[in-house]
Amino acid sequence: MASMSTEERVQAVSQFLLQSPPGEINDVLNDVRTLVGDDESLEAGVLPALQQYNLEQFTVAEVPGAGHTSIVSATAQIPGEQDRFLDPRSKESFLFDHLSLEASDPQPHEPEEASEPFRSALEASTLQYLSSHFNDGTASVFATPNNATRFTVQIVANKYNPVNFWSGRWRSEYIVDLDERKITGRILVNVHYYEQGNVQLETKHNASIVLPASVTASSPSVSSKKVLTLIADQERAYQESLGDTYHEMGEKTFKGLRRALPLTRQKLDWDKVLGYKLGAELSASKGVFGASGGSS
Amino acid sequence: MDIVSSMLDLMRRLPPTKIEENVDALVQISPDYADDLSGNVDQPLKLRVDKATGKEYLACVYNQDGESYRSPWSNEYDPPSEDGPVPPPKLRKLEIAANEAFDTYREMYFEGGVSSVFLWDLEDGGFAGVVLLKKTLTPASHSEPSGSWDSIHVFETVERGRQAHYKLTSTIMLQLITRRESVEANFDAKDSTAWKHDGEVSLSGSMTRQTEQDHPVQDGTSHVQNVGRMVEDMEIKMRNLLQEVYFGKTRDVVHDLRSLDDLEKARRQRELQKELVGFIKR
Structure with missing residues (x-):
């Protein structure tokens, strides 16, 4: 196989960076440094991937x-x-x-004069919601340029615990459109557990919520509280449904894959598992070591 | 850090769902280390059908020779391989017995799936082997979870008089995926709200554990029994561990990120309590 050029290697490792679990981008970067073996080319070449990762995450x-x-x-x-x-x-x-x-x-x-009153009211409600339900959360609320009725709420919460080999990230994003009378949102959760293994939870959730008539651009304070109530309901319902999914996967799928014990509720009797004939044949061919203390 | 440990660290961090494509990419980047990688990174087992017996078996690096894989049932390579290694007759007999025994084990614990056992001689005496088990659950409907379980138990044994020393390295790969789609409407007196959503939950990965034990040996069948008991105990232990990590640990982290309870309320209550304590002390 022909060897890859340095540029090709940098391109290839960029894909690894984009897959980094929460809080582990530096560890992945250290690993790919060894693989590329050319710090200068790496630093210049992986910047687009790092930028994409930072924006997405x-x-x-x-x-x-x-x-x-x-x-x-x-x-x-x-x-x-x-x-x-x-x-x-x-x-x-x-x-x-x-x-x-x-x-x-x-x-x-x-900020734009037309959108700022509603944006800042939505920000205040979002920050209040953030401190009520997230331990290490950050939220930003954006207006849409030249559009006073469309706002973006973004939330992220991270927990990194490398000492105990786990990390987690919750991301949510909601496009609040007062004209179209709806909220379009998504929630993404990633958890990595890597003590003597590599176990990852990855969830994607898309939601669309119809805005009630009481939400209007002319009543920023009341309306943004209502919007955050809808978002809070959605996130609570999602978190609860995640609990149901866990239950179902644990009770149905996990048990369906492998039983804890056989139907007999006992471990196998390995002396009997080997067919008598086969066992006898093997004993004859391998030779008997003599009567040891017994192996059962 | 050297290249191999960097590669292994990388595989410990990148998503288990992309293990095959990431191993391929690593081989492209550092072709000289392809063998180190395939010998150290366990990949999902592939299902193949023995043409002679029609029975399914599992394919991995331990029964591979180039593009060919050896079936534990017929002992034949597919596609045929002239110089593909096969165990010497004595060991093949033991391999047949081990395959029979683990086929029973598979039926008792997995109630389905496929098992395969492969054995080979070690250069310094003794022998080694791998016990493979795989089960896949395909959902009956779109909303039901799908899942797969892959066990790879690699062991080495050396006889010392009437005892044999066993070293067992076990990896279990477990993948669970649920897809959901629903529309819900809530019409109350004042505000009517409706929402629809869809999503996917994927729990996947692998865990590895090792053990070394001594057991008495009387004859060839003793090895099958000893390895059988060790694999059985290991799988019972690891199944508990997987349950704990998959359904306990990852769930705790989600609740650490977002609290279902109102944290502000809890904070206010704590402050109120502090004030009360202060008030009483005064």
């Missing part, structure tokens, strides 16, 4: 001087500027380094 950035975190995602990206992201909460944008995950160079960013 709702990577959390410490907003310079703001005292809070915000989400780095495709929605947060400032149009025309690849590495600059918006934090609507502090009304600032910042440069984000996809390798060091550090934010820098904050710049003021004026």
Whole structure:
């Protein structure tokens, strides 16, 4: 087999980076460094993959001087500027380094007058919901440029516990469209457990919720509370249904694959499992070692 | 870190559902390490049919010779391989007995599925083998979970007088997938809300454990019985472990990420309690 060129190797390992479990991108990066064996080419070549990973995974950035975190995602990206992201909460944008995950160079960013009242009300309700149900969560609420009735709510929560070999990530995203009168959302959960093994939970959930007539652009405070109630109901119902799925997979599928014990409720009698004839034939061919203490 | 340990660390982290394509990609990147990789990374077992007997068997690196695989039932390679290794007659007899025994074991515990046992001589005396078991559940309807179980038990044994020393390395790969789709509507007096959703839950991976034990040997069949008991005990232990990790551990992490209970309420209650304690102390 012909050997791959360095560029081809960098391309190939980029696919591994995109599959990194929560909080393990640096471990994967260290592994692929050894495989590529050329740090300079690697660093230049994997940047697109790192950027894609950070955007897809709702990577959390410490907003310079703001005292809070915000989400780095495709929605947060400032149009025309690849590495600059918006934090609507502090009304600032910042440069984000996809390798060091550090934010820098904050710049003021004026919100659109037409959408800001509803956006900030939705943000307040989202942050309240976040602190009620997430332990280490970050949320960002974005307005849509030149559209005062369409908003994006993004939530991410991470737990990394490398000492005990596990990590987890919850991501959810909701497009709230007041004109179309609906919320389109998705929830993605990833858990990795890797003590003497590699076990991963991966869930995808798409939901679409019809907005009731009481939700209007002209009543930001009341409406955004209602929107978050709907989102909270959806996430609670999802988490509960996940519990049912667990139960079903444990009770039906797991037990259906392999019994805990045979129908007899006893372990096998290995002395009897071997057919008498076959056993006798084997004894004859292998020779008897003599009467030992017995093996049963 | 050297290349092999980097590769193995990578396989410990990347999604188990993509194990085959990722191993292929690693082989492309570092072809010189292909053997290290296939010898150290367990992949899902492939089902094949023995042309001579019509019986199903399992294919893996231990019965592979190039593109051909040896069936434990007929001892034939498919496609035929002139120089594909087969066990010497004595060991083949033991292999036949082991296949019969584990076929019974499979029926008792898996109530279906396929088993295969392969044995080979070790250079320094003694012999080694692999016990393979696989069961797949295909759902009757779209909403029911599907699943698969793959056991790979590799053992080595050396006889020491009337005792034999056994080293067993067991890997179990378990995959469970549920797909859901539903529409729900809730019409109450004030607000009518309706939602529909669809989704997928996948729990997949593998766990590996090792054990070393000494057991008495009287004759050839003793090895089958000893390995049989060791594999049985190991699978019982690992089934409990898998249950704990798949349905306990990963679920706990989800609840660690998002709490069903209102954390703010709990916080307020704790603060209130503190105030009360302070008030009483005063």
